[in-house]
Amino acid sequence: MTTRQNRKPELLAPAGNLEKLKFAIHYGADAVYIGGKQFGLRAKAGNFSFEDMREGVEFANRYGAKVYVAANIIAHNENLNGAQEYFKSLYDIGIAAVIIADPALITACREGAPDLEIHISTQASIANWRTVQFWKNEGIPRVVLAREVSLEEIKEMKEKVDIEIEAFIHGAMCISYSGRCVLSNHMTSRDANRGGCAQSCRWNYDLFEDGTDGSINISEKADEAYTMSSQDLSMVEHLPDILELGVDSLKIEGRMKSIHYVATVVNVYRKIIDTYFDDPENYKLDQAWVDEIWKAAQRSLTTAFYYDEPTEKDQLFGKPDRIPKYDFAGLVLDYDEGTQIATIQQRNSFKVGDEIEFFGPNFYHFKQTIDEIWDEQGIQVDIARHPMMITKVKVKQPVRYYDMMRKRK
Incomplete structure (x- = not known):
């Protein structure tokens, strides 16, 4: 039987630049995650200079919010230069925690800024309680789960390991295992695991019948070209199921998304969380919250892996939903x-x-x-x-x- 947590979880929002950081916090985020000029996986986001980080931290402090920095690349040898100094600078600025996937960068952070809190990134593909236990034994206070976990798996993690759990509740889904993809690298020489993803899975492809010479193009009969792209995750209609598990941080994806998107999505989830905790026993979903999410949606929406294994119905294929823009x-x-x-x-x-x-x-x-x-x-x-x-x-x-x-x- 699940046990409802006694305190509200953190609502964690993306911030692709300083303006988005301020909007996210103003619209109700308890914390934001950003990228710096190095070691992050969103090379094309409006990544933060140290000066911008300092201003962002000062703004967040006025609202009682936190700022985390994603340093979640899978590093090659040449990527490690200057890592210790980088993490020391983040600590001096007042960054609350860094989000890391690579053990080499964890080591660099501990050597350069031993008091800077480390969260393990979703890029580490954490999908079972023993891996969660491993990171706790390593002294890590929080793990960000893979997007491929179910609610039942999260329940077991919370029951067996006393550690903070961060889970995605809204945003884009990767077709590969929590971002571990080489498709972009293969097709464009842009390394997804070092911040250069070309979003190759979202391109349109022709689909040919298996076992033929390539002459039978079955995608010509479809309403649209074939993609390898998932629908976006949204738990707006099911958030109490996560809240009752005691998940510590609810994460929204989207450092590349617009200010309108960030403000709208944060506003909705803030309202749902607050409404639920005001009176959990009598909580009822308001259709206005669902309607509001669709004003920011860019693709069809799914609950992904939380309840069942996704099927072809959770992919972007066939006639698209008519989403109001x-x-x-x-x-x-x-x-x-x-x-x-x-x-x-x-x-x-x-x-x-x-x-x-x-x-x-x-x-x-x-x-x-x-x-x-x-x-x-x-x-x-x-x-x-x-x-x-x-x-x-x-x-x-x-x-x-x-x-x-x-x-x-």
Whole structure:
């Protein structure tokens, strides 16, 4: 029988750059994970300089949040240069923990920054309780589980090993074993295990009948080309099943995702966690939370390995779901209560007559039509078309700094 934990788990959000870090925390993340300029697996993310890390840590501290740094590459000899100094710099900045997969980098961290907390990355493919026990014996306080584990396997891990467990609840799934893939390297000479994944599994391929000379292309009869790509993970409809296992940290994937995505997904899971712990016995899923997740979804959604082995229904093949697409149209900078005028920084074009939706932390939402727009000089305009232009819009309800405005494409 499962035992419900007495405290809320950490909600851990991705932060591809400093702006995303601030949005994630503002919308309810307890911690964020970022990448530095070295040793991380997202080479094309807006990775952090030491100066940006310092600013991010200072911002997080004001909200009681933590910052973790992913240093989760599978290192080759040439990748180890400067590792000890790098980890010492992270510790001096105030990074709360580093996420590592390679034992050589664990050693380097312990030698360069012995007091810096280490979490074992999902890249280590931890999928059984004995491996969890191994890392506990090594003095590791937290492990990030492979995406391929079931809820029953997590239950056994928590029962048998006293260690913090971090598990993914939302985001992209890798077709290979928790990211251990050589397809990108083979096809593009970009090493997925050192941060250069070309996402080869998400390309479109022709599919030929087995045992023929390649002349029978069966993918021509399909609604779309064949991919090796999974649907995205989402536990938004099933989160209590994880909460009752006592998982310590609930992780959202997506350091490459947009600000709109990060804010929306964090906002939903924050609301679900808080609602559940307010009254666990009477918790009920609100359809509005599910609808909100779909405003940020980029692919179809699945529960992946948590309940059963995935089937072809969990793959991206055939006619795709019709997912509504939304643009992050503007960021609220200020609001005048007397005039009900909001100052908005444009992020995507919007115009008079558009139906837009404002949303903010604590799952605050309302919709309205834009009746009038003024530019920064107070001149009335019909459209806000210039990137980052400052506009003023009359709003139907109060808004606050860092609230966002979206519109359906």
